[in-house]
Amino acid sequence: MSRLSSKFNYLIVVVTALLLASCASVDLMNQKLAQSTAPQASSISDMTYTPLKTGVEQSILFGEQTPTFQFPHGKGYYAAYELTETGQPRLVKVKTYLSASYLPSASILVPNLLVLDKDKQQIGKIENYRIETDSNFFTGMTYYADLPLQANAAYLVVYAAPTHSENIYVYSENGTQYALPLAPAGKLNITAGQLQPLDTDFSKVTITDSYQAHDAEKSDFFYVESIDGKSIKNSLQRSVELNRGKGFRLDPYIIDRQVPANKQVKLTLAAKTQYGAPIQELFGKVYQVKGEITFTPEKDKKYRVVGELGEGSSSVWLEDEATHQVIDKKIQGIGK
Structure with missing residues (x-):
């Protein structure tokens, strides 16, 4: 076998190992989720809702101690919020982060939102939205979106998306592209924006x-x-x-x-x-x-x-x- 062929085969092994490491990390999260003994809500109305004040950023950490719910796609962690101001449309900002700084092993939690009215009846579901990126010295790479809520939105249920319509990528300093697998656990933030006039168009x-x-x-x-x-x-x-x-x-x-x-x-x-x-x-x-x-x-x-x-x-x-x-x-x- 030539030296060039040996190097090529070694590269394939390394790349494959890195991809498997990333998958293994998500698999481990899914395994812990399946084995979680944290409280499980029997229904959406049975969930405990935390007040979400306008303009105040709330941090969420999905993990082994987080309450769970049986969503249509399966068991998942969730966070439930009650909007303290209602009656007008607004934007809600969600921010999420890479699970690891080592890019080949990184994954990402993409939040979906169930939107409920004052009677805790579902009136919308926010998923498959466009995700923007930003970065700074303190937080590293941040993925975020400003999502519109209708005027009669009163409660939100946040959970990890099992799928997303578009692949999410991150790039190394030399331009190498890595596709980020979706994680069932991780850190994210949510902020309810100011109420807007009823005729506001967020398009x-x-x-x-x-x-x-x-x-x-x-x-x-x-x-x-x-x-x-x-x-x-x-x-x-x-x-x-x-x-x-x-x-x-x-x-x-x-x-x-x-x-x-x-x-x-x-x-x-x-x-x-x-x-x-x-x-x-x-x-x-x-x-x-x-x-x-x-x-x-x-x-x-x-x-x-x-x-x-x-x-x-x-x-x-x-x-x-x-x-x-x-x-x-x-x-x-x-x-x-």
Whole structure:
């Protein structure tokens, strides 16, 4: 067997072991859940409800001492809350975290919510929603969502989702992608937002960046740089971060973001040629252009940032993803 073949086989063994370690961690959580002797509620109305005050973040830890309930998918830990203010719609924020800092062994608890009225009758179920990410020095990677509650919501039951409509990923510093298995236990936080007017529309639309690759070392990026004057994450920054240590290679990582529907918004759109290594910019051509547009996103539509970068002129614009209609205007510039 050749040395190269031996290294390849070793890599397969290591990757397989890491994947199994992650699965084993979740399997162990499920085993402890199945063996849990903590109190089990006989019905939703039988649960003990803790007051959830507006604007006060509550921490939840699902584990062996947590009460359980027989949900349609099976036995699960739960936390039950009574909203202290009702009668108007609002957002409720949920935050969750990785189970381990070692990414190949990490899993994540994704909360589902049963929404109940004042009589503790189910009036909604929140699941399969979009999950955003954030990170800081103190908490590390955080996964969160702002979820709308109807005006007659009075109680919430929080439990771990057995499935989720989209895979949830985390990336290492060198851009390696890991799919996170769903965990039945772990830590999360929940906060009830301020009550909003009865006619509040919480609908959002998605705006996606794009890129055009020239080769494995060079791409043109078209992205949103800021929203209403506030800088946001964009695909150029993300790609630069996740390509550190790869030499001249540049693998694009495209992201999107959501903005409220039917509400005017100001976007700073930008486009730039990016190389895998900074030194390449000294010898290659770099084109870029930036400017602002203002528009009102329409409900149920999707938008994409696109453009053209070249010697004679460069431009970037926002378009309707379905019709390719230019939104507001094209932002144009000249040369490098």
